[in-house]
Amino acid sequence: MALAGDGPASRLDEVTPHLGRTVLVASTAALAGFLFGYDTAVINGAVEAVGEHFGPGKFVLGLAVAIALLGAAVGAWYAGRLADRYGRIRVMVIAAVFFLVSALGSAFAFTIYDLAFWRFIGGVGVGAASVIAPAYIAEISPAHLRGRLGSLQQMAIVVGIFASLLVDYALVSASGSAANPLWFGIETWRWMFLSLAVPALVYGVLSLTIPESPRYLVAKRELTRAADVLRRFVGGDVSAKIKEIAATLRGDDDSGRPGLRALRGTALGVAPIVWVGVLLSVFQQFTGINVIFYYSSTLWRAVGFTEQDAMLTSVITSVTNILTTLIAIALVDRVGRKPLLLVGAAGQFVCLLTMAVVFATAPVVDGTPQLGGAGPVALIAANLYVVFFGCSWGPVVWVMLGEMFNNRIRAMALAVAAAAQWLANFVISTTFPPLASAGLGLAYGLYTLFALLAVVFVIKFIRETKGKELEEMI
Structure with missing residues (x-):
């Protein structure tokens, strides 16, 4: 034809x-x-x-x-x-x-x-x-x-x-x-x-x-x-x-x-690039971003804010995420996807580690951690965490999922990766309350571990896609 x-x-x-x-x-x-x-x-x-x-x-x-x-x-x-x-x-x-x-x-x-x-x-x-x-x-x-x-x-x-x-x-x-x-x-x-x-x-x-x-x-x-x-x-x-x-x-x-059979490959029966997409999605969620959004008011009350102040802080967190996404839009085609993911994961690791230490060392009275003078430290770390996420893993993961797969498998591979992301979101959202009951230091300690693993994952498995045509994806 x-x-x-x-x-x-x-x-x-x-x-x-x-x-x-x-x-x-x-x-x-x-x-x-x-x-x-x-x-x-x-x-x-x-x-x-x-x-x-x-x-x-x-x-x-x-x-x-x-x-x-x-x-x-x-x-x-x-x-x-x-x-x-x-x-x-x-x-x-x-x-x-x-x-x-x-x-x-x-x-x-x-x-x-x-x-x-x-x-x-x-x-x-x-x-x-x-x-x-x-x-x-x-x-x-x-x-x-x-x-x-x-x-x-x-x-x-x-x-x-x-x-x-x-x-x-x-x-x-x-x-x-x-x-x-x-x-x-x-x-x-x-x-x-x-x-x-x-x-x-x-x-x-x-x-x-x-x-x-x-x-x-x-x-x-x-x-x-x-x-x-x-x-x-x-x-x-x-x-x-x-x-x-x-x-x-x-x-x-x-x-x-092509259907799901097109996703077959050598890594546990699945094409390696599909696993990269799935893990990219999972790490985006397992560093705990939706805990900040779904449970932010609860978190800020634990820090010592009133309920009204906590609601205001949630709005501020949302605005911060908008502003940092604008930064990502300005940078993603200039510095590339991989550098942004790497800096973002490293920054999230430092912020989460800070929050984990603050909450783990705070005395607990009637089930509520008393942060005292460390409260502002937790507040700054949490908002910096949102900044690092908003500049990197928030937008860049969606960019990469849309472009990293070849034309033949794009829609199906993206579907599998997105489904994994939503399941990861469900796991994080439903496990945070019992983890928080056991201790916020434990909860944020786990998210810190996943942020560290995300750094290693980006270094070893993420390939830069900046400026490449979709037909160059293999």
Whole structure:
């Protein structure tokens, strides 16, 4: 089959990509990250009111909160296969539908159990979004901009978290309490869940306005459409690029869906690069970042802050993560992925070690560590930890997961890695309370160990991908 634009004067071979257009399309895809962050954080303002309304035990309430993470693992696992079969855009729409259904179902839940079900549904949307956004952005971006555009995913996540904090705060300010009725006699906590419907609708509508991934189009042999997308967003020799993409896709079956069998390899039956992606995802979570976000108010009260001060500190932590993500966007295509990961892991190690020592040596009175003069040290270490994470492992992991796999296995390998990330998130989030009960020094000591292992992992196994074309990935 002849490639579109094979003639010497072909319009499709003209180098006419427009930066603003590419940024706009990447930003639209990154809205998945906004929903991802918003959905996972909106529960924070509602959880106490939900407990009062339904009266479940602590275990059931905790499961209703954490079950979204299991849903995310399921959504991530299947998103890759769906993206290879039906396209990246259709998976975006599917994710938006799951977000919308979850928002409506959670807002009008009758019992804690159907609330948990709707939270699981929302988690499926989160998982699908966590796969499709980095894959699509990597496949639509020029190599020299891919890191910065890929970092938009993490920026959208942290902005989504911040937005959910603001919405929760505004709603509670209007009603006086998350348990109080607000508009139309509906409790405030229900409005918190319902607010997710707005960005879900926006994401679903906007995703229908952007082009399909050129790599997917080549896999489906829609070469004219692929050439047009490449010309408008990537540039270069379009005919040569299509041939390169087609060459990297050889070995697929006629449907263009390699499936899990394409991930087979020599490392315990799996391709080594897939293990690198999985471990990259696991280390991102096992250094404890979500403990800072999910349990930050509890942590700050342990340091000695009042509940009101603790909530303010949580907002400050969220803003810090936004600012540091901007730093990562500025640096990722200049200094590279591996240096940022290495500096980030080393910085997290020092901060976590400081927190572990402070909490391990503090006297405990009535189950609460009394930090005294060491409180400010713990506060500084925790915020510096967020700085190191936000400049490195937060955005860079998503950038690398979107670009480190070859065209043939990208969607499936990213799905496996993202599913591992959500399972790791679930493990960290559910084990922190019992670990904290045993001693915060123990909890942060374990995260310190994982940060040290992350340093070793980056040095030995991470290969730099800065400036490389996706077709160069092996």
